[in-house]
Amino acid sequence: MxxxxxxxxxxxxxxxxxxxxxxxxxxxxxxxxxxxxxxxxxxxxxxxxxxxxxxxxxxxxxxxxxxxxxxxxxxxxxxxxxxxxxxxxxxxxxxxxxxxxxxxxxxxxxxxxxxxxxxxxxxxxxxxxxxxxxxxxxxxxxxxxxxxxxxxxxxxxxxxxxxxxxxxxxxxxxxxxxxxxxxxPRQSSRAVIPTIITQALKGGAVRLGAVSPTRDLCxxxxxxxxxxxxxxxxxxxxxxxxxGTGSEISIGALAERIFAILGRKPEIITDEKRLRPEKSEVMRLIADGRKAQRLLGWAPRTSLDEGLSRTIDWIRANPGFFKVEDYHV
The missing domain is CATH 3.40.50.720 (NAD(P)-binding Rossmann-like Domain)
Incomplete structure (x- = not known):
């Protein structure tokens, strides 16, 4: 086209x-x-x-x-x-x-x-x-x-x-x-990655919901x-x-990955208001991307660490985009 x-x-x-x-x-x-x-x-x-x-x-x-x-x-x-x-x-x-x-x-x-x-x-x-x-x-x-x-x-x-x-x-x-x-870049703090990064950059503990679910991050x-x-x-x-990428990582491991890139080691605190109801929590997501490869000729090119580094750089450059104190629903 x-x-x-x-x-x-x-x-x-x-x-x-x-x-x-x-x-x-x-x-x-x-x-x-x-x-x-x-x-x-x-x-x-x-x-x-x-x-x-x-x-x-x-x-x-x-x-x-x-x-x-x-x-x-x-x-x-x-x-x-x-x-x-x-x-x-x-x-x-x-x-x-x-x-x-x-x-x-x-x-x-x-x-x-x-x-x-x-x-x-x-x-x-x-x-x-x-x-x-x-x-x-x-x-x-x-x-x-x-x-x-x-x-x-x-x-x-x-x-x-x-x-x-x-x-x-x-x-x-x-x-x-x-x-x-x-x-x-430009993802709101409703999502987990900006939530982790903005809190870690501010300093102090990082408040999260469940850390055991896994996600496929693209x-x-x-x-x-x-x-x-x-x-x-x-x-x-x-x-x-x-x-999707066909790879998964737990929220807890993701947070540690972000902390390593930032060179920080904040405490992770479970925030009860961020937890989903037990039967509503999706515990595991990982994509089979073979159909996209076959029909579209598409596959992800950006590694998780590279994408996280770009996201961190953007958040640092645009602090006014986020309200770190708030939990966004």
């Missing part, structure tokens, strides 16, 4: 992965429209931290995706859609489960209907490895059973199935990208490349494809 002057809509563009994807698309010459959840403050999220020449090339709009008129207007005139918009906090989904389902599942349905009516060339819908729940076997391939261990995971399972149903029922050229645990630049390949490869239409 030639991205030069391609009209591309990115929903959830103000988020961590969204902003990195927007940046990669602009560098390829695409004309990018960014959709953000409405905020009265005018805050553009992570887009505010892009280089000025990238920001100036963007068309930015906001609203509520769980409104069919908004979805229809967004898609008008676009050729490709990357759909990332979602309420992504698992702890947030414990507090506001109905809002999470409304935004994530119903919002996706409205956007797909708009794409169906306007002949979009491709829509890439973002899923999450959380839909698999704790691994029943490892590594986790795309045929692994789906297990909703949080309202957030359930909302994303619903979103995925609606997207696949639109492909099978109406021929909408939809595909599902299922990233495992992406990390890197650098955001690699994730963005895999997502873009989903649009470039015709065989991805109607498919679900994992994006």
């Amino acid at each position: 030639d991205w030069k002057n391609k009209r591309v809509l990115v929903t959830g563009a103000g988020g961590f992965i969204g902003s990195n994807l927007v940046e990669a698309l602009v560098l390829r010459g695409a004309k990018v429209t960014c959709f953000l959840r409405y905020k009265a403050s005018g805050d553009k999220g992570a887009l505010d931290f892009l280089a000025p020449e990238v920001r100036e090339s963007l068309t930015i709009t906001s609203g509520d995706l769980a409104d069919p008129a908004t979805a229809a207007a967004l898609v008008e005139g676009q050729q490709v859609v990357f759909h990332l918009a979602a309420l992504v906090g698992i702890p947030y989904s414990y507090i506001h489960p109905i809002e999470v389902v409304r935004t994530n599942t119903l919002g996706t349905a409205y956007l797909l209907e708009a794409c169906r009516n306007r002949g979009i060339e491709r829509i890439v819908c973002f899923s999450t490895s959380e839909v698999y729940g704790t691994a029943l076997y490892a590594p986790i391939d795309e045929d692994h059973p789906l297990q909703a261990q949080s309202p957030y995971a359930a909302s994303k399972i619903g979103s995925d199935q609606i997207a696949l149903s639109f492909f099978r029922s109406f021929g909408v050229p939809a595909c599902i990208v299922r990233p495992f645990n992406t990390f890197g 650098y955001v630049g690699d994730t963005a490349e895999g997502v873009i390949r989903m649009c470039e490869v015709p065989e991805s239409v109607g498919e679900v494809i994992n994006i």
Whole structure:
């Protein structure tokens, strides 16, 4: 696919992965429209931290995706859609489960209907490895059973199935990208890696939830490349494809890895309010990435230590991006 002057809509563009994807698309010459959840403050999220020449090339709009008129207007005139918009906090989904389902599942349905009516060339819908729940076997391939261990995971399972149903029922050229645990610059302190780094840089003890669960950590630049390949490869239409490294590390070992890079040895304290309910905690996630390699020709290039070092450098350079004192749900 030639991205030069391609009209591309990115929903959830103000988020961590969204902003990195927007940046990669602009560098390829695409004309990018960014959709953000409405905020009265005018805050553009992570887009505010892009280089000025990238920001100036963007068309930015906001609203509520769980409104069919908004979805229809967004898609008008676009050729490709990357759909990332979602309420992504698992702890947030414990507090506001109905809002999470409304935004994530119903919002996706409205956007797909708009794409169906306007002949979009491709829509890439973002899923999450959380839909698999704790691994029943490892590594986790795309045929692994789906297990909703949080309202957030359930909302994303619903979103995925609606997207696949639109492909099978109406021929909408939809595909599902299922990233495992992406990390890197511009990730909020809701995520575990920025949580560890910001607390360790501040000094004193580092407060975490459970440290025994394992995660498959993929650098955001690699994730963005895999997502873009989903649009470039015709065989991805109607498919679900994992994006992950095939390696896992426990949260405790991850913290020690970060401490070693920082040259610090803070105490780790278990913070009860950061613990998930017992049956909701996903204990093990590790991707089987062979389908991405086979269909997309994609594999991660950035090592964990290199990605962590880049992330630490960015956090040091942008301390105003984070509120270290707060626990974000």
